[in-house]
Amino acid sequence: MTPVQRTVTKTLLALVAMVGFTIALVPLYDVFCQVTGLNGRAASQPQAFASGEVDESRYVTVQFITRKGSGLPWRLEALDSQIRVHPGQAYEVDFVFSNYGKSAYRGRAVPSVSPGEASLYLRKVTCFCFQEQRLEAGERVQLPLVFQLSHDLPESVHTVTLAYTLYPVLDRPAASDDETISQGGDA
Amino acid sequence: MAPKLPLKARLEHSENVAGGTAVQDHDAHHSSGPLRWLLTTNHKEIGTLYLIFSLTMFLIGGAMALVIRLELFQPGLQLVRPEFFNQMTTMHGLIMVFGAVMPGFVGLANWMVPLQIGAPDMALPRLNNFSFWLLPVAFLLLLSTLLMPGGGPNFGWTFYAPLSTTYAPPSTTFFILAMHMAGISSILGAINIIATILNLRAPGMRLMDMTLFVWTWLITAFLLIAVMPVLAGVITMMLLDINFGTSFFNAAGGGDPVLFQHLFWFFGHPEVYIMILPAFGIISVIVPAFARKPLFGYASMVYATASIAILSFLVWAHHMFSVGLPLIAELFFMYTTMLIAVPTGVKVFNWIATLFRGSITFETPMLFALAFIVLFTIGGFSGLMLAIAPADFQYHDTYFVVAHFHYVLVPGAVFSIMAAVYYWLPKWTGHYPDECLGRWHFWLSVIGVNLLFFPMHFAGLAGMPRRIPDYALQFADFNMASSIGGFLFGFSQLLFVWVVIKCVRGGVTAPAKAWDGATDLEWSVPSPAPLHTFETPPDLRRVAG
Numbered sequence: 096m097t098p099v100q101r102t103v104t105k106t107l108l109a110l111v112a113m114v115g116f117t118i119a120l121v122p123l124y125d126v127f128c129q130v131t132g133l134n135g136r137a138a139s140q141p142q143a144f145a146s147g148e149v150d151e152s153r154y155v156t157v158q159f160i161t162r163k164g165s166g167l168p169w170r171l172e173a174l175d176s177q178i179r180v181h182p183g184q185a186y187e188v189d190f191v192f193s194n195y196g197k198s199a200y201r202g203r204a205v206p207s208v209s210p211g212e213a214s215l216y217l218r219k220v221t222c223f224c225f226q227e228q229r230l231e232a233g234e235r236v237q238l239p240l241v242f243q244l245s246h247d248l249p250e251s252v253h254t255v256t257l258a259y260t261l262y263p264v265l266d267r268p269a270a271s272d273d274e275t276i277s278q279g280g281d282a
Numbered sequence: 283m284a285p286k287l288p289l290k291a292r293l294e295h296s297e298n299v300a301g302g303t304a305v306q307d308h309d310a311h312h313s314s315g316p317l318r319w320l321l322t323t324n325h326k327e328i329g330t331l332y333l334i335f336s337l338t339m340f341l342i343g344g345a346m347a348l349v350i351r352l353e354l355f356q357p358g359l360q361l362v363r364p365e366f367f368n369q370m371t372t373m374h375g376l377i378m379v380f381g382a383v384m385p386g387f388v389g390l391a392n393w394m395v396p397l398q399i400g401a402p403d404m405a406l407p408r409l410n411n412f413s414f415w416l417l418p419v420a421f422l423l424l425l426s427t428l429l430m431p432g433g434g435p436n437f438g439w440t441f442y443a444p445l446s447t448t449y450a451p452p453s454t455t456f457f458i459l460a461m462h463m464a465g466i467s468s469i470l471g472a473i474n475i476i477a478t479i480l481n482l483r484a485p486g487m488r489l490m491d492m493t494l495f496v497w498t499w500l501i502t503a504f505l506l507i508a509v510m511p512v513l514a515g516v517i518t519m520m521l522l523d524i525n526f527g528t529s530f531f532n533a534a535g536g537g538d539p540v541l542f543q544h545l546f547w548f549f550g551h552p553e554v555y556i557m558i559l560p561a562f563g564i565i566s567v568i569v570p571a572f573a574r575k576p577l578f579g580y581a582s583m584v585y586a587t588a589s590i591a592i593l594s595f596l597v598w599a600h601h602m603f604s605v606g607l608p609l610i611a612e613l614f615f616m617y618t619t620m621l622i623a624v625p626t627g628v629k630v631f632n633w634i635a636t637l638f639r640g641s642i643t644f645e646t647p648m649l650f651a652l653a654f655i656v657l658f659t660i661g662g663f664s665g666l667m668l669a670i671a672p673a674d675f676q677y678h679d680t681y682f683v684v685a686h687f688h689y690v691l692v693p694g695a696v697f698s699i700m701a702a703v704y705y706w707l708p709k710w711t712g713h714y715p716d717e718c719l720g721r722w723h724f725w726l727s728v729i730g731v732n733l734l735f736f737p738m739h740f741a742g743l744a745g746m747p748r749r750i751p752d753y754a755l756q757f758a759d760f761n762m763a764s765s766i767g768g769f770l771f772g773f774s775q776l777l778f779v780w781v782v783i784k785c786v787r788g789g790v791t792a793p794a795k796a797w798d799g800a801t802d803l804e805w806s807v808p809s810p811a812p813l814h815t816f817e818t819p820p821d822l823r824r825v826a827g
Contacts, residue, residue: 099405102477109507110469117515117545121530124541133608164534205533211608262534 132208132215141225142218145245149183155244156180159188160258161204167263168196169230171204174237182216183246190223190259191237194230201264203227206257213255216248227264320415323407324813325392328414330710332389333703335417337779339381340696342425344772346374351734351768354761359752367751368436369428375439379557380464381421383691386699387560388413388471391499394706395475397804397811398493400484400820405477413470420463427453427460438749440550443531443542447523454524458517465510472506475499484803484816486823490584493802494577497584498563501591505552505559508595512549516542540605547598555594558690559587561658561698562629565651567802568705569633572648573640574799579632586625586632593622603674612671619669623662630659645797646720650701653693653728661689664739679749682742688735692771693728700727700778707782708796712810713789719781726774733767 096104127133157180159173174189194200204224208214219225223238230236244255322328349370353361362370392410396403404410427434432451435441446454479500483492492500519530519542529535531542562583570577577583599607599615607615633655642648664686668674677683707715741760746753753761795805807815 098481099477102480103406103473106473106476106507110473110511113508113511114515117512120512120515120545120548121519121541124538124544128538131608133611203534205536209606211606260533264534 132212141220141222144185144220144243145183145218147183147246149181150246151181153182154179155182155248155252156254157186157244158254158256159190160256161190162258162260164260164262167200167202167261169194169200169202169261171259171261180244182244182248185220185241185243187239187241189237189239191235192223192228192230193235194232197232199229199231201227201229202261203264204259204261206259209256209258210252212249213244213252216245216252217255217257218243218245224259321411323403323411325396325404325407325410326710326811326813328404328407328410329389329391329393331414332385332392332417335414336382336386336389336699337782339377339385339421341775341779343374343377343382344775346370346377348768348772350374351765351772353751354753355765356762357753357755357758362751364751365433365436368438368749369434371749372435372438372441373424373428376424376435376461377421378691379439379553380461381417381424383557383695383699384468385417387499387502387557387695388468388475390495390560390564390699390702390706391471391475393710394702394804395478395496395499396482397709397807397815398496398802399479399482399487400803400816400822401478401482402814402816402819404474405482406474409470410474413467413474416463416467416470420460420467423456423463424460427451427456430456440546441520442546443520443523443539444533447520447531450524455521458521461517462514465514468506469510472503472510475503476507479503484819484822486821490581491822493563494566494580494583494587495560495563498559498566498587501587502556502559505556505591505594509549509552509556512545513553516545516549519545540602543602543605544598547601548595550601551598552591552594554687554690555590557695558658559590561654561695562587564698564702564705565633565654566629568647568651568701569636569655571705571797571800572645572651573637573642575636575640576801577632578635578638579628582628583632586628589625590622593618593625597622600669600671600674603671604678616669616671620666623666626662630655630662643798645704646715646717646724647701647705647797649721649724649728650697650704653724654697654701657693657697657728657731658690661686661691661694664689677742679747680742681738681746681748684748685735685738685742688738692735693731697727703782705797706804707785708792709804709807709809709811711786711789712792713785714792714796715781715785716789719777719784723774723777723781726777727771730767730769730771730774734764734771735767737761737763737767 156177158177159175161171161173163169163171170191170193172191172193174191178186178188180186190204192202203226206222206224208217219240219242221239221241223240228236228238319327319331322331347370349362350367353359353367392404395401424434430451430453432453434451434453435446435457437445437450441457479492479496489497519528522528523530523532523537529537531537531539533539566577566583596618597615599611600619603612603615644652664682668677668683668686704715704720707713737760741757741764742748744757744760746757746760792809794808796809797805803820804811806820
């Protein structure tokens with residue numbers, strides 16, 4: 096190998112390494128978000144209750160926000176838009192899905208928690224967001240969310256906002272959705 | 283430290299080259315006719331092609347900027363529809379970044395790196411030809427999207443998902459292909475430059491003997507190798523999201539639009555330095571030549587450049603302070619960003635120290651270089667203001683950001699390319715550029731550029747958002763001033779085109795060493811530089827002892 100060929104081989108190896116690194120960044124980002132709670136990505140699986148005493152002395156406000164992505168004639172409402180909770184205690188909040196369109200649609204509510212760090216302490220036992228919903232034209236469904244803020248929630252958190260965004264589930268091979276349409280959540 | 287090369291050896295060498303028979307031999311089998319420019323593998327011809335391409339793109343991107351400025355001359359919608367306005371801002375950014383500034387620097391590297399290291403050509407001449415000819419194809423494709431149904435890219439040059447995926451026009455797939463081609467061109471060019479600099483230096487030229495222009499390009503080429511694959515990865519993920527139903531950036535399918543921003547800026551911030559490091563190199567070559575003093579702090583310049591390059595990988599999220607990062611991340615990226623001001627400050631200090639007590643003359647290249655130092659520093663300071671995370675929540679996506687990055691890119695990168703063109707035109711053409719017209723061009727440009735971009739600081743601080751075709755009435759005066767400056771700056775570039783054409787056709791004949799204080803190796807070959815130079819490498823080995 097001439098020196099030029101050696102240099103080119105090395106730069107090409109660096110190039111391939113950077114391509115590999117870029118591809119690896121996608122799963123690494125997911126892992127990073129799960130570990131740190133970055134971006135308030137809530138778990139997509141039901142979680143068990145964290146045992147531990149209820150902190151009666153402390154109140155945290157939990158707000159529920161719902162919004163709708165384009166392309167889905169649905170409405171999503173939380174029956175209580177805001178509740179005050181004790182960390183460690185389990186609560187149930189009901190959400191109403193209504194389809195005001197002229198035909199049946201499938202949709203999914205994608206959760207997001209802010210502040211992001213609180214997502215590590217929000218444990219959802221039952222949630223409609225673990226699976227997709229199918230609503231006939233004009234149908235109205237009431238679905239529960241059962242959650243708990245674990246008692247080790249940092250002292251600095253006084254308000255947790257849980258936002259649900261409705262997205263249509265398109266009728267394409269739902270390959271990428273396999274993991275999210277999981278069992279659990281008795282909705 | 284860079285010991286200057288013994289002058290005598292160089293002059294002897296230049297005579298050898300000029301009278302050498304090898305030159306004639308090579309010229310004889312050089313193809314002529316219509317395919318000559320298509321098939322050329324000569325680094326000087328390819329450098330010229332790159333520079334012409336860059337100038338063409340600069341004028342096209344500039345015309346788009348004038349459409350933007352014309353629309354913003356007054357509040358209200360007068361000239362273009364908002365959809366078209368968005369295409370103009372997007373295409374202006376893409377063309378200036380990937381079509382004008384980057385190819386401009388690559389063209390200068392093609393011309394000057396072999397001449398400055400005493401190499402006969404680039405290490406991989408055929409690859410060099412390929413990497414150039416990818417560019418016109420890529421940008422014709424990109425420009426053609428403007429004529430497609432739904433229009434061209436309209437999501438900003440940062441093409442954030444989901445604007446560039448879910449809500450993008452159908453032509454986005456062509457945009458992705460064009461970006462892939464431009465990216466491949468950059469990667470191949472970078473490999474070529476690294477291979478040339480590391481292997482083809484004249485005997486006796488150590489790494490720390492190289493000019494700063496060669497050094498900054500070496501480091502830039504490594505940055506390109508590192509981040510262009512990230513860009514390729516991001517746009518490939520966009521392609522998959524748009525056409526193959528994946529959900530990398532689609533929240534509905536379990537993806538995350540914020541991931542796009544992380545990936546984009548992991549490419550995007552080093553990209554910013556790709557567009558400014560070669561400029562630092564050019565200024566570090568021109569300032570000593572016209573101050574008639576060796577560059578102050580050569581070694582610290584090299585280390586500062588390397589530090590900036592390394593730090594550029596640790597600051598990407600300062601573009602994303604307002605997406606909802608944890609406090610610790612905001613602090614980390616704020617401090618790393620401010621840290622970059624240190625090596626940059628070293629550079630500015632060194633330039634000023636080089637000027638200190640020099641016997642300075644103010645020819646056109648020096649005027650542009652001095653304007654670079656002053657105006658780039660203004661852009662650097664507004665960058666520091668933006669680096670303050672709590673303050674950035676106010677500045678984010680306002681005209682203050684527009685003012686900042688235009689100050690570092692226009693009187694920064696673009697002025698440095700113009701300084702380089704004025705500085706090396708005597709070497710390229712054998713004629714001095716018209717000094718009088720050059721000064722007119724300089725003063726119109728420097729007044730125009732400040733009138734254009736300085737009021738944007740105020741508009742931005744007062745809250746004017748970027749990327750809007752219409753604005754609230756209180757911004758009217760700032761925008762009118764900006765538009766007048768924009769037209770002044772834009773049309774004075776026609777003067778630049780005229781100066782270059784005039785210089786190619788004739789003018790005062792330049793000697794081999796065209797500038798009094800110029801000491802680098804390229805000034806040892808005749809002006810205009812013959813097609814083949816340094817066929818026998820100049821021997822720069824020091825005499826023992």
